[in-house]
Amino acid sequence: xxxxxxxxxLLIWGIVALGLLLALPxxxxxxxxxxxxxxxAVERGANPSELQEELSLWxxxxxxxxxxxxxxxxxxxxxxxxxxxxxxxxxxxxxxxxEVRDLLREERDRLGAIRLQxxxxxxxRVRMVERPEMAGEAAALVRGLARPVxxxxxAGATDIAVSSMGADVIVRLSExxxxxxDERTVRQALEIIRRRxxxxxxxxxxxxxxxxxxxxxxxxxxxxxxxxxxxxxxxxRLTFNPxxxxxxxxxxxxxxxxxxxxxxxxxxxxxxxxPTPVVTGEELTDAQPAFDQNGRxxxxxxxxxxxxxxxxxxxxxxxxxxxxxxxxxxxxxAPVIQDHIAGGSGIITGRFSVEESTQLAVLLRAGALPxxxxxxxxxxxxxxxxxxxIDAGQTAALVALFAVLVLIILSYGLFGVFASxxxxxxxFLIFGILSAIxxxxxxxxxxxxxxxxxMAVDANVLVFERIREELKTAKGPARAIELxxxxxxxxxxxxxxTTFIIAAILFTLGSGPVRGFxxxxxxxxLTSVFTAIFVTRxxxxxxxxRRRPKRIEV
Amino acid sequence: MRLKLVPANTAWxxxxxxxxxxxxxxxxxxxxxxxxxxxxxxxxxxxxxxTTIRTESAQSxxxxxxxxxxxxxxxxxxxISEVFDPTFGPDxxxxxxxxxxxxxxxxITPETIRAVQDALRAIDPEMEFPLVESVGPKVSGELVWTAxxxxxASLAAILIYIWxxxxxxxxxxxxxxxxxxxxxxxxxxxLFQIRFDLATIAALLTIVGYSINDTVVIFDRLRENxxxxxxxxxxxxxxxxxxxxxxxxxxxxxxxxxxxIALLILGGDVIRGFVFAITWGVVVGTYSSVFVAKNIVLILxxxxxxxxxxxxxxxxxxxxxx
Numbered sequence: 015x016x017x018x019x020x021x022x023x024l025l026i027w028g029i030v031a032l033g034l035l036l037a038l039p040x041x042x043x044x045x046x047x048x049x050x051x052x053x054x055a056v057e058r059g060a061n062p063s064e065l066q067e068e069l070s071l072w073x074x075x076x077x078x079x080x081x082x083x084x085x086x087x088x089x090x091x092x093x094x095x096x097x098x099x100x101x102x103x104x105x106x107x108x109x110x111x112x113e114v115r116d117l118l119r120e121e122r123d124r125l126g127a128i129r130l131q132x133x134x135x136x137x138x139r140v141r142m143v144e145r146p147e148m149a150g151e152a153a154a155l156v157r158g159l160a161r162p163v164x165x166x167x168x169a170g171a172t173d174i175a176v177s178s179m180g181a182d183v184i185v186r187l188s189e190x191x192x193x194x195x196d197e198r199t200v201r202q203a204l205e206i207i208r209r210r211x212x213x214x215x216x217x218x219x220x221x222x223x224x225x226x227x228x229x230x231x232x233x234x235x236x237x238x239x240x241x242x243x244x245x246x247x248x249x250x251r252l253t254f255n256p257x258x259x260x261x262x263x264x265x266x267x268x269x270x271x272x273x274x275x276x277x278x279x280x281x282x283x284x285x286x287x288x289p290t291p292v293v294t295g296e297e298l299t300d301a302q303p304a305f306d307q308n309g310r311x312x313x314x315x316x317x318x319x320x321x322x323x324x325x326x327x328x329x330x331x332x333x334x335x336x337x338x339x340x341x342x343x344x345x346x347x348a349p350v351i352q353d354h355i356a357g358g359s360g361i362i363t364g365r366f367s368v369e370e371s372t373q374l375a376v377l378l379r380a381g382a383l384p385x386x387x388x389x390x391x392x393x394x395x396x397x398x399x400x401x402x403x404i405d406a407g408q409t410a411a412l413v414a415l416f417a418v419l420v421l422i423i424l425s426y427g428l429f430g431v432f433a434s435x436x437x438x439x440x441x442f443l444i445f446g447i448l449s450a451i452x453x454x455x456x457x458x459x460x461x462x463x464x465x466x467x468x469m470a471v472d473a474n475v476l477v478f479e480r481i482r483e484e485l486k487t488a489k490g491p492a493r494a495i496e497l498x499x500x501x502x503x504x505x506x507x508x509x510x511x512t513t514f515i516i517a518a519i520l521f522t523l524g525s526g527p528v529r530g531f532x533x534x535x536x537x538x539x540l541t542s543v544f545t546a547i548f549v550t551r552x553x554x555x556x557x558x559x560r561r562r563p564k565r566i567e568v
Numbered sequence: 569m570r571l572k573l574v575p576a577n578t579a580w581x582x583x584x585x586x587x588x589x590x591x592x593x594x595x596x597x598x599x600x601x602x603x604x605x606x607x608x609x610x611x612x613x614x615x616x617x618x619t620t621i622r623t624e625s626a627q628s629x630x631x632x633x634x635x636x637x638x639x640x641x642x643x644x645x646x647x648i649s650e651v652f653d654p655t656f657g658p659d660x661x662x663x664x665x666x667x668x669x670x671x672x673x674x675x676i677t678p679e680t681i682r683a684v685q686d687a688l689r690a691i692d693p694e695m696e697f698p699l700v701e702s703v704g705p706k707v708s709g710e711l712v713w714t715a716x717x718x719x720x721a722s723l724a725a726i727l728i729y730i731w732x733x734x735x736x737x738x739x740x741x742x743x744x745x746x747x748x749x750x751x752x753x754x755x756x757x758x759l760f761q762i763r764f765d766l767a768t769i770a771a772l773l774t775i776v777g778y779s780i781n782d783t784v785v786i787f788d789r790l791r792e793n794x795x796x797x798x799x800x801x802x803x804x805x806x807x808x809x810x811x812x813x814x815x816x817x818x819x820x821x822x823x824x825x826x827x828x829i830a831l832l833i834l835g836g837d838v839i840r841g842f843v844f845a846i847t848w849g850v851v852v853g854t855y856s857s858v859f860v861a862k863n864i865v866l867i868l869x870x871x872x873x874x875x876x877x878x879x880x881x882x883x884x885x886x887x888x889x890x
Contacts, residue, residue, distance in 0.1 A: 086838070094707060096706075238678070238681075238700070239678070239700065239702075240678030240681060240682070243678060244678070389704070390703070390704040390706050390707045391702065391703045391704060391707045392700075392701070392702045393699075393700070393701040393702070394699070394700040394701075395698065395699055396696065396697070396698030396699065398696075398698055399622070399698035399699055399838070402836060403836055403838055403839075406655065406834060406835050406836030407835060407836070409834045410830050410831040410833075410834040410835040410836075411830075411831075413830040413834055414826065414827035414828075414830035414831060415827075417826045417827065417830060418823045418826055418827055421571070421822060421823055421826055422823065424570070424571035425570060425571045425572070425573070425819060426570075427570060457836075457838060457839050458767060458770065458839060458842060460835075461831060461835065461839055461842060461843055461846075464827050464828070464830070464831045464835075465774070465824070465827065465828065465831075465846065467827050468823045468824035468825070468826065468827030468828060469778070469781075469820070469823075469824050471819075471820070471823050472781070472816075472820040472823075472824075475816050475819045475820050475823075476785065476816055479813070479815055479816040479819070482815075483812065501792075504788055505784065505785045505788040505789070508733055508784045508785075508787075508788055509780075509781040509782075509784045509785050509788075510781070511729065512726055512729055512730075512777065512780045512781060512784055513777040513778070513780070513781050515722070515725045515726065515729065515777075516722050516725075516726075516773050516774070516776055516777035516780075517777065519718055519721050519722050519725065519773065520718070520770055520773050520774075522718075523714050523715070523717070523718035523769075523773075524766070524770060527767065528766055528767060528769075528770045531767075531770055531774075532770070535774065535777075567570075
């Protein structure tokens with residue numbers, strides 16, 4: 015009757031032992047964390063002998079996976095940013111202008127003179143100044159410039175949509191090209207953000223894409239979201255532009271397509287610049303904080319070969335005239351070229367503090383963001399509050415566990431003891447699985463574990479109650495136990511599947527803390543069913559085999 | 569000596585006061601709905617957008633002074649509430665400040681937060697700000713939809729699952745019981761103006777999960793008894809089923825409540841609202857499993873011949889062997 019094959023017994027004990035083993039490192043959290051940091055450093059090429067002390071804290075044959083602590087427990091900053099993908103359209107179209115212009119000028123005899131119109135929208139608007147009636151034909155010509163979109167979803171589509179309206183030819187990016195551009199922009203932004211945060215050397219930052227154009231950034235241990243914003247929110251587009259003139263009037267007409275930018279240091283001073291930069295920050299290979307000859311903070315930089323050549327040629331030809339170093343539409347400085355600058359390195363001076371020059375160097379090294387970011391959500395949790403939450407959660411969980419154990423032992427006697435053992439295993443299994451899959455534990459996640467402690471006995475209770483009932487009618491305790499398990503099973507399965515559905519929905523709905531709750535709840539359901547059906551049963555069978563009681567009391 | 573939360577063999581008539589219990593449930597639902605409409609919910613920034621700042625100070629919280637300090641910055645609607653917790657000592661005074669979403673800003677700027685903090689530090693230079701959260705109107709608008717969607721999807725998923733495993737009357741009964749639980753929880757949140765945020769939605773779904781768990785156990789026994797007693801009146805079979813599972817219902821609710829109360833008292837103030845919602849939901853959910861779900865099935869009636877085509881429906885997992 016009450017038989018469990020040997021291999022099943024071994025399997026059950028094996029799973030329980032594995033769970034215990036995987037959960038164990040969490041009992042020595044700080045120790046294992048130090049060890050893991052050291053091990054990661056060695057992996058990156060650090061000298062193992064220097065880290066001997068840290069490495070000896072934990073045996074390397076033991077599992078060393080830990081439950082990650084969420085931001086609400088560890089403290090840190092959380093940001094949800096949206097990439098302004100539309101920014102890029104205009105720049106892309108402007109890049110097409112020379113090509114369009116050359117094409118239409120070739121046909122000047124037929125089309126007459128053309129002029130680019132200023133517009134707020136992401137489009138090129140070309141006016142047929144002399145022959146408005148030729149707009150349709152010109153549009154057809156421009157359409158010939160369209161190239162197929164290089165993306166999976168946009169197969170078969172071309173990159174531009176050309177239309178004519180009155181005397182104007184309007185060039186826009188096609189839907190497919192917009193999507194492809196968005197994709198590239200977001201990926202690039204993700205990469206740049208990752209590089210910038212890596213430069214600061216914080217542990218375990220989370221940088222994730224969310225939906226089409228959003229990026230979620232979580233950095234533990236950082237003081238405030240504002241700090242993080244300053245680091246990743248700056249576009250950091252560096253350009254070197256020829257200076258046309260200086261003015262104190264921000265509304266002055268710069269003339270032609272020139273642009274007017276304010277000076278960063280001198281209030282009320284504006285520079286008129288040529289719009290096309292000589293070189294941009296994309297051609298930098300390195301940037302380091304430094305000090306200029308007067309001992310003021312500055313940033314040293316070096317160009318790549320093509321940037322160095324362009325910069326060298328330009329300085330050689332323009333000795334005596336000023337050029338501007340522009341960062342995000344502000345002129346950092348506009349020195350006069352004293353000499354031909356060969357070799358491709360230079361120094362940016364301005365009124366920096368040491369922190370600012372360090373940050374600027376980081377930003378320049380990591381590269382410019384392809385588009386601006388807006389922040390939709392930000393959260394900062396102080397580390398003390400996180401620690402308080404851990405302590406409170408720990409106390410509550412222990413008290414809850416103790417109270418539940420007392421309650422079931424009082425209610426079910428020896429069988430209650432079996433259920434208690436199973437419940438303890440259950441908690442270890444939850445931690446074991448959380449560590450193994452690298453899940454993140456949040457404060458609601460702790461609540462989920464406590465809730466599971468309360469609910470986990472449910473499956474046991476169902477079985478025990480059923481055994482009690484069967485004892486009244488069935489022949490002998492062995493049969494009653496067997497029937498109890500058999501008949502309680504469908505209720506256990508139905509009840510837990512419905513709860514599991516809810517946990518799954520919560521998981522897809524939630525972000526951060528709520529998701530942490532869903533994870534512990536879901537895992538808790540699985541482990542509680544496992545421990546109730548297999549572990550408790552095995553314990554009962556072992557006891558039964560040894561004692562062979564004539565009658566049992568549940 | 570065993571602890572018995574419920575006497576060993578009960579034969580209570582759970583329909584004896586059906587009018588009273590079911591009526592009470594209906595009235596409670598209507599009341600909750602009315603309170604919800606009349607008082608509204610105290611939505612957190614997850615759903616409204618805006619900023620919350622938690623302050624910690626050694627000096628006692630002077631809400632008026634805080635308000636005056638922040639009002640000077642002209643940030644619109646500002647709500648300040650003191651936070652109490654048994655674990656706080658006398659030198660730990662915590663307050664929660666909520667600032668409405670600012671016109672034309674997605675998330676609040678670091679400068680605004682700095683300004684608020686500076687204004688408050690004028691009251692107590694040692695003041696700490698361990699928690700600053702800001703949600704823009706764009707995200708909060710979406711979160712409202714995700715929340716509604718999640719609750720809707722859960723109810724639909726359960727409706728379908730119970731329908732597949734039982735009969736449609738059962739699934740209607742179960743879902744009505746769930747709506748009852750959700751409404752009553754929303755009602756109490758509205759009545760006491762407890763902050764309602766994304767975590768509360770998670771709590772609501774957990775309540776749904778717990779309550780359905782309870783209901784399914786009773787339904788499962790009911791199905792078994794319907795197969796066993798083909799001639800007995802539906803009402804009597806129901807009473808029998810509830811009585812047979814009563815000791816389990818009380819026991820499981822008991823252990824869950826014990827665990828939750830420990831968390832409610834000791835788990836800290838940050839998740840107290842969340843834990844309170846679940847605790848309340850477990851009580852209401854247990855009640856609705858016993859007094860609401862099956863009453864609906866009784867009203868709707870159900871087929872009585874469970875033996876024919878899918879007699880194995882309830883036991884198809886029965887051959888899972890240890």
